[in-house]
Amino acid sequence: MAGSRDVEDSIRWKNPAPPVSPCAARERIDSYASASRARYRTKVGEVAGRGGWRSRRAADFRCGFPLLQQGHDWYGHGRMTRIVINGSRGRMGQALLSGVARMPALTVAGAVDEGDDLGAVLPGADVVIDFTFHKVTLGVAEQCARLGKALVIGTTGHTEEEKTALRALSQRIPMVWASNYSTGVNTLFWLTRKAAEILGPGFDLEVVEMHHRMKRDAPSGTATTLLEILGEVRKVQLSEALRHGRSGITGERTDSEIGIHAIRGGDVVGDHTVIFAAQGERVELTHKASSRDTFASGALRAAAWVVGRPPGIYSMQDVLGLK
Numbered sequence: 234m235a236g237s238r239d240v241e242d243s244i245r246w247k248n249p250a251p252p253v254s255p256c257a258a259r260e261r262i263d264s265y266a267s268a269s270r271a272r273y274r275t276k277v278g279e280v281a282g283r284g285g286w287r288s289r290r291a292a293d294f295r296c297g298f299p300l301l302q303q304g305h306d307w308y309g310h311g312r313m314t315r316i317v318i319n320g321s322r323g324r325m326g327q328a329l330l331s332g333v334a335r336m337p338a339l340t341v342a343g344a345v346d347e348g349d350d351l352g353a354v355l356p357g358a359d360v361v362i363d364f365t366f367h368k369v370t371l372g373v374a375e376q377c378a379r380l381g382k383a384l385v386i387g388t389t390g391h392t393e394e395e396k397t398a399l400r401a402l403s404q405r406i407p408m409v410w411a412s413n414y415s416t417g418v419n420t421l422f423w424l425t426r427k428a429a430e431i432l433g434p435g436f437d438l439e440v441v442e443m444h445h446r447m448k449r450d451a452p453s454g455t456a457t458t459l460l461e462i463l464g465e466v467r468k469v470q471l472s473e474a475l476r477h478g479r480s481g482i483t484g485e486r487t488d489s490e491i492g493i494h495a496i497r498g499g500d501v502v503g504d505h506t507v508i509f510a511a512q513g514e515r516v517e518l519t520h521k522a523s524s525r526d527t528f529a530s531g532a533l534r535a536a537a538w539v540v541g542r543p544p545g546i547y548s549m550q551d552v553l554g555l556k
């Protein structure tokens with residue numbers, strides 16, 4: 234069966250994607266997507282007729298269009314989900330611009346960075362994807378809330394005050410907020426919870442993360458999510474249980490503490506290991522990202538998914554259907 238995977242595969246192998254400008258991305262999407270759109274419309278007409286949302290979802294399934302299925306505006310207005318990438322000159326911004334060219338259901342309505350006017354492109358968009366700096370996200374969310382636009386938050390390192398204010402704004406718009414958009418890491422989250430539940434309190438818990446030397450926050454947002462999962466399972470307050478690295482005469486390790494160690498160096502995209510250590514045995518769960526494409530494709534998938542949802546905060550587990 235022909236479908237988006239065929240299209241994505243053929244694009245990926247025939248045209249390994251270099252970083253592209255928003256205009257080039259739009260042109261490429263248009264050319265790649267036009268055949269897919271025509272086939273999709275025909276198929277929806279054939280299979281679903283005017284049978285409503287459920288029938289259209291069935292038609293999507295038969296066509297193999299998981300992304301088009303998620304883009305609600307597609308159904309309402311016959312157009313693709315329009316995204317704005319905030320932080321477009323950054324490492325993740327560039328990965329998003331490359332990735333969007335491989336996703337026929339998305340189009341770039343704007344690519345903005347520091348000094349650009351987000352407000353100028355926002356009216357023509359459905360959703361903003363923010364990969365910038367923790368101080369930036371709240372202002373972006375406020376602009377989205379004013380215009381009723383959805384938001385995908387990739388930025389990490391927010392303060393408690395920023396998190397509280399973002400949660401308040403989520404009562405007005407739908408947001409996907411994930412410390413990590415990779416499918417592999419979301420599987421690691423699931424495995425970590427299961428392992429902590431199965432292994433129980435007899436195992437000491439330590440988390441180690443390593444990132445490139447340019448990363449500005451520590452521990453990483455992903456490590457923080459892992460710690461939150463461990464804290465929930467162990468029923469401990471992280472503010473009391475966490476040990477950030479160890480130095481000097483620390484005394485023996487206590488049963489209740491959870492260690493966190495942030496390593497920085499080179500160009501490491503993101504490594505995370507959760508260690509469960511007991512007398513006589515040790516379990517280690519490790520995820521290593523070798524490309525930002527994995528985060529970018531997850532965030533783009535989240536953008537297509539979140540448009541048209543009721544206001545609230547959604548996780549990548551929601552997007553992936555793991556809840």
Ligand SMILES: NC(=O)c1ccc[n+]([C@@H]2O[C@H](COP(=O)([O-])OP(=O)(O)OC[C@H]3O[C@@H](n4cnc5c(N)ncnc54)[C@H](O)[C@@H]3O)[C@@H](O)[C@H]2O)c1
Binds near residue numbers: 386411412415
């Ligand atoms: N959730 C995830 O899956 C995931 C994955 C990778 C990175 N991240 C996070 O995403 C963020 C960005 O990471 P990066 O590696 O791309 O960083 P980066 O420093 O390469 O890029 C950040 C970009 O934001 C821009 N920026 C700064 N202020 C701005 C403003 N006011 N308006 C618009 N743009 C502004 C910068 O100029 C820069 O181009 C970090 O917080 C990082 O931890 C999250």
